[in-house]
Amino acid sequence: MTSVQLPSDTLTISAEASRIEAADSPMRQSIQRFFRNRLAAIGLVFVVVITGGALLAPLIATTSYDYSVLRDALKFPPCADPKGSLPFPDCMFAKYPLGTDAIGRDFWSRLIYGARTSMIVGFSVPMITLAIGLPLGAAAGWFGGRIDSTVLRLVEFMTAVPSILLALFLLTLFGHDLQNVIMFQGITGWVGVCRLGRAQFMTLRERDFVTAARALGMSEWSIMFRHVMVNAAGPIIVMFTLGIPGAIFGEAGLSFLGLGVNDPIPSWGKMVAESSRFASVYWYLAMIPTGCIAVTMLAFSFLGDGLRDALDPQGQR
């Protein structure tokens, strides 16, 4: 491979690559690379389906998630009923498509609203970590000096104890509900974003386009927002996407321990914990939310990995 190294190391043109891909913009190339990755595309499809289900939960669910009919507790889904009452096509339209849980709530509706809980947590937690970690990291990397060492002290402090334990501790002390699960996971989980932001801003600060912008008289702040931010966006988007399964895992785990969202709000982790007691007979009650967690986590991870490969072709896996 012949490559032309221009005096500034910002512009390395590979002769072969430029001939083939000269017509396409970097964005188009990234999109093409993304869809060439089959797993990432499948992940994207699942993410769209799950997010759509969470958004349209009231339309898809057959009843409310907290409507309990004790008389109907632990009904089998029509298709799995050992007595075999209904053939397959009808069971989708039955009163309880997936049966009921231990206190007679429609399992299908709870599953759909559980997706909503997961998605709310999944998107809010990375938002909070981004809101805390990125400004800190950016300031540390850009200004350096005393700001940098202060932020580094703070990071060191936060990494002394694993974040999930810290969140667990805060949740047991301050009480647990959906809001606190999101808040405490966010407060304890920003270190990764901060490190990434710091590294990005630190390396980008030395690049020639920053010097050029400065020479043209651009203010420090507009360089940061107009130029550096845009160049740091790729890895940060990837970090955000990979933070989603992490947050979903955290919520499911905390709810599994009984320290997550409170009844009657459904959560997949809580459903696994509640249903595993009946696993010998009502195996599907625990297996279905288990599958949901697994599929969601895998989908978001594949999507994140795909985005990383698409946005950052040089980066190693």
Place this chain on the structure above:
Amino acid sequence: MSGAFTRYLAGRVFGLLMVILALSAVVFFLMHQVPGGPFTFDKQPLPAEQMANINRKYGLDQPVYVQYFKWLWAILHFDFGIPFQSPSETVVSLVQRAWPVTIIVGVITITISYTLGILFGITAAVWQNSWIDRVVTFVATLGLTLPSFIIGFLLVYFLSVKLRWLPTGGWGTPQQLIMPVIAYGLGPMAIVARYTRASMLEVLRSEYVRLARARGLPWHRVMFRYTLRNALVPLITVLGPSIPDVLTGSIFIEGMFSIPGLGRFFTSSAQFRDYPMIMAMMLMVAILWGATYIISDVLYGLADPRMRVGGEVR
């Protein structure tokens, strides 16, 4: 070299101590600041006189900062107090009773998962793009993404409930260890396998390995003398940090398989507002993590001369 190294090590240890001091102060004040206390009960609250008595007995009637310095003084004398959730023993004896269980599970998990992870990673890299490689990558992805309690539930369902091969939980027999170790070890194994594979591939493509091959050295010599040695060094930074995680026990695994280890005290201590136990656990975790980071950095420096501090070559 050795002078610089001692100074570096002393600096790191001092930094760790400072962090732990700050952390302990924050945690101490935070847990005392939350309304309620260890002896506040919603139902049948204690009479005021009794409450005052208990608070005086445990020193809870003093200002928080006095309590903190008293605690700090006691810690220096290795006195961690009495756990409120089990007042008939000391924190030290409770940890002595519960930690060995966690350590046994942890050591078995680490040994098996790291060995298998490295072996799988090497195999996948040597036969890159073969079916072995695909299987390893697939299993590693599953292990990385699936939460341990999900894996644990699947194991219990298939191996205990359906096939009735293994007991669902408990402690005492080797059979009861199998499922916790699998559920717990799959994650670390996946991480290790993935990193080993990436590292091996990088080294296998390097010029000195190509040269060794071109010179006609036998395969095993190329593998062991040239490739493995260099490929396994970066793993130190990956292997290290998951050790304290395993040694302090997983709340999920220990809860799910009813293992009488340390894990459950992470939740129960906070729930009971068991101040001495919370502080002891916090100290343990922080020291373990900090020590692991320092040790893995030092080991990395020993194994890779380029990383040495104050080394002659720069």
